[in-house]
Amino acid sequence: MRIGLLVPSIYTARKYGEGRIFAPLPLAIDLADRLVDRGHEVVMYTSGDVATKARVVAGNAAMLEPDPQYYQFRYREPDEAKYTALEIVKRDYEYDLTLRAYQDAQAGKLDVIHSFHDFGAHYFDELTQIPTIYTLHDPLPQRTDTIEYFRYSKFAHHQFVSISDSQRYSVVSLNCIATVYHGIDTSLYDVSLVPDNELVHFGRIMADKGTDVAIDVAKEAGIPITIATSTIRANRSQGFFEEKIAPQIDGKAVKAVGFLEGKEKSAYIGKGKAFLFPLAWDEPFGLVMIEAMACGTPVIAYNRGSVSEIVRDGVTGFIIDPPEVDLQQPAHRAARGTWTIKQSGKAGLIEAIRRIGEIDRAACRSHVETRFSLEAMADGYEKIYTSLQNNLRT
Numbered sequence: 001m002r003i004g005l006l007v008p009s010i011y012t013a014r015k016y017g018e019g020r021i022f023a024p025l026p027l028a029i030d031l032a033d034r035l036v037d038r039g040h041e042v043v044m045y046t047s048g049d050v051a052t053k054a055r056v057v058a059g060n061a062a063m064l065e066p067d068p069q070y071y072q073f074r075y076r077e078p079d080e081a082k083y084t085a086l087e088i089v090k091r092d093y094e095y096d097l098t099l100r101a102y103q104d105a106q107a108g109k110l111d112v113i114h115s116f117h118d119f120g121a122h123y124f125d126e127l128t129q130i131p132t133i134y135t136l137h138d139p140l141p142q143r144t145d146t147i148e149y150f151r152y153s154k155f156a157h158h159q160f161v162s163i164s165d166s167q168r169y170s171v172v173s174l175n176c177i178a179t180v181y182h183g184i185d186t187s188l189y190d191v192s193l194v195p196d197n198e199l200v201h202f203g204r205i206m207a208d209k210g211t212d213v214a215i216d217v218a219k220e221a222g223i224p225i226t227i228a229t230s231t232i233r234a235n236r237s238q239g240f241f242e243e244k245i246a247p248q249i250d251g252k253a254v255k256a257v258g259f260l261e262g263k264e265k266s267a268y269i270g271k272g273k274a275f276l277f278p279l280a281w282d283e284p285f286g287l288v289m290i291e292a293m294a295c296g297t298p299v300i301a302y303n304r305g306s307v308s309e310i311v312r313d314g315v316t317g318f319i320i321d322p323p324e325v326d327l328q329q330p331a332h333r334a335a336r337g338t339w340t341i342k343q344s345g346k347a348g349l350i351e352a353i354r355r356i357g358e359i360d361r362a363a364c365r366s367h368v369e370t371r372f373s374l375e376a377m378a379d380g381y382e383k384i385y386t387s388l389q390n391n392l393r394t
Helices: 024-037 078-106 121-128 147-154 211-221 238-248 262-270 287-294 345-354 361-371 374-393
Strands: 002-006 041-046 055-058 112-115 132-135 159-162 176-179 199-202 225-228 254-257 275-277 299-302 317-320
Touching: 002 024, 002 078, 024 041, 024 374, 041 078, 055 078, 078 112, 078 121, 112 121, 112 374, 121 132, 132 374, 159 374, 176 374, 199 211, 199 262, 211 225, 211 238, 211 254, 211 275, 211 345, 225 262, 262 287, 275 287, 287 299, 287 361, 299 345, 317 345
Parallel strands: 002 041, 002 112, 041 055, 112 132, 132 159, 159 176, 199 225, 199 275, 225 254, 275 299, 299 317
Antiparallel strands: none
């Protein structure tokens, strides 16, 4: 099968993406490589410096090299002009690559287009009717007064793939044809069966991820916590970090390390007694949870979004109901669960920390190998591609 994998963000380019947490890129590369291994002809429409077994059709490198200048903004303040021009460059870079993918499909070079991180493809899809599927990465709109609502409403009939069942909840009824969970290459994650006496928290640093709650809970439990994240501003809410997080980093009770990759990241995760994830939003998937479990590190997380689909309560970690005040909010959809830990909020998190020795770290790893492997992810998408082809024949 000839598959066009569309990942046209400028953040796939090393210039803009180095040190940035941008989950769609490594996931797309892993998917492309597995599909090539299975005999498919895969073309990735992305930055020219992306390393993959697929054939790469590169974006316009000239748009990435200089600091973007936009003549119409010549009278704006320098910082404002630079930021706004970058947004325009991002859009045009993506549309240019998307156009190339649809031109190749129209020329009979592709059987299906899989848009892995792009919204512009919807307009080309609508015009050409070329078989296209869209993997959703972000939460769907919960209000009707947003740009996201307009976008998804306009193209609700297109063919979407959710990354969790919980992600589908929205004020827009989308045509979700399947759910395919993310997968990781478990060979890149070493299992640690004997952790250090500390907790870990990693990923973007912002209120949605509950970093401040994780620190508070670790302190109350009397166990040190280490936070790992990129220092790039896009990966942390600056005001939140400066006000809530930075003052608590003392190098003892609360430590911080920078952006980690490869075995260094695996070693960091594996030393944790548990990965604390007290979410303040409905996480669509949460790749960090399967990364933690792949290292044998149990997950302690609030019951939001995809958590109950990813963590096996009492087996690979503990699921905790959020505080009562949050459960009363209309935006919080998860019903109170019948979890191992009966207490909710911070009290539940602390009890889970104290009981973390009940979790078999080897079972955490086995769970990821069974449900969240690259093979499982490739299987899911391969079935969708085949279904699209069969529908065309009929």
